[in-house]
Amino acid sequence: MRLATWNVNSIRTRVRRTVDFAVREDIDVLAMQEIKCKPEQFPYAQFEEAGYQVEVHGLNQWNGVAIASRLPMTDVSTAFDAMPGFAKGHEGPDAPLEARALGATVDGVQIWSLYVPNGRSLEDPHYTYKLHWLEALRQHAASALQKNPNLPLALVGDFNIIPFDSDNGDPDIVEGVSTHVSPAERQAFFAFQDAGLADVVRPLLPEGFTYWDYQRLKFPRNEGVRIDFVLGSSPLAGAVTGASIYRDERKGEQPSDHVPVVVDLDFGGGDDGDMPMIFA
DNA sequence: ATGGCACGAGCATCGTGA
Numbered sequence: 001m002r003l004a005t006w007n008v009n010s011i012r013t014r015v016r017r018t019v020d021f022a023v024r025e026d027i028d029v030l031a032m033q034e035i036k037c038k039p040e041q042f043p044y045a046q047f048e049e050a051g052y053q054v055e056v057h058g059l060n061q062w063n064g065v066a067i068a069s070r071l072p073m074t075d076v077s078t079a080f081d082a083m084p085g086f087a088k089g090h091e092g093p094d095a096p097l098e099a100r101a102l103g104a105t106v107d108g109v110q111i112w113s114l115y116v117p118n119g120r121s122l123e124d125p126h127y128t129y130k131l132h133w134l135e136a137l138r139q140h141a142a143s144a145l146q147k148n149p150n151l152p153l154a155l156v157g158d159f160n161i162i163p164f165d166s167d168n169g170d171p172d173i174v175e176g177v178s179t180h181v182s183p184a185e186r187q188a189f190f191a192f193q194d195a196g197l198a199d200v201v202r203p204l205l206p207e208g209f210t211y212w213d214y215q216r217l218k219f220p221r222n223e224g225v226r227i228d229f230v231l232g233s234s235p236l237a238g239a240v241t242g243a244s245i246y247r248d249e250r251k252g253e254q255p256s257d258h259v260p261v262v263v264d265l266d267f268g269g270g271d272d273g274d275m276p277m278i279f280a
Numbered sequence: 281a282t283g284g285c286a287c288g289a290g291c292a293t294c295g296t297g298a
Contacts, residue, residue, distance in 0.1 A: 009286075009297090010288075012288095013286090034297090036287065036288065037288090060288095060289095061288045061289065061295095061296095062288085062295085062297095118296080118297060119298080120296085120297085120298085160297095162298095170298085172298090173298070178298075213284095213285080213297090213298070214284090214285040214297095215283085215284045215285045215286090216283090216284055225298080227298080254286095257286080257297085257298090
């Protein structure tokens, strides 16, 4: 199975580019973030013509997540346990949920397409929301793995955290001033590791950014950051045979500001075409 | 000190992004 994650920054603007990428790179499951539309506005036809079915969770012009898959999706969910909500002047437990998570099971793999809240600034209520949202996600994942340690679980998407200084090529993002690099955010990210979910791309690709701001020539100067990740449980991590970051998708006409991150998975079925059969 | 760019709603400009 080839599993990809991509913050597309409006699917209606970039549907051709997105589907072309999925077909060209032989993607089986594509988790998308920031689709920026409701289900009735989603361009299903282009995906279906290319052989994908799509699950969509979008409430308005903000956020929005989707999963396109060549194989059937089951157990579709639009929120994880205790996922907090957010709205201006509405920070209590009754705050409305946003469209930032979509879970589905494909071929026994539980996949979550995730768009972690940005945080906006270190003093903003959105920053607290971000930390609470991450903690609820971690607890949900930990609980799922406690119930079933053999579960191949993948948390993929835009985490809006720069885990290491080596992931930060943008001189405008500075610890103590900026979000994404604060100790609390990094701690929230590393807590997934303690829950049994490892970054499965980094061991294969220690370098490489996934986002460059549209402004101030950030891409030509390569002043990007690594904020898009595939976190996998041990059963999933053990099946990873490759990883790619498609930097070229930041080029050309109307690119997203993020690029796709892809992992190749081989669970030993031998029938998915990923690996040749070896006969003695 | 501030803007720079891009997107969607909706028709002037604002909220959002990181």
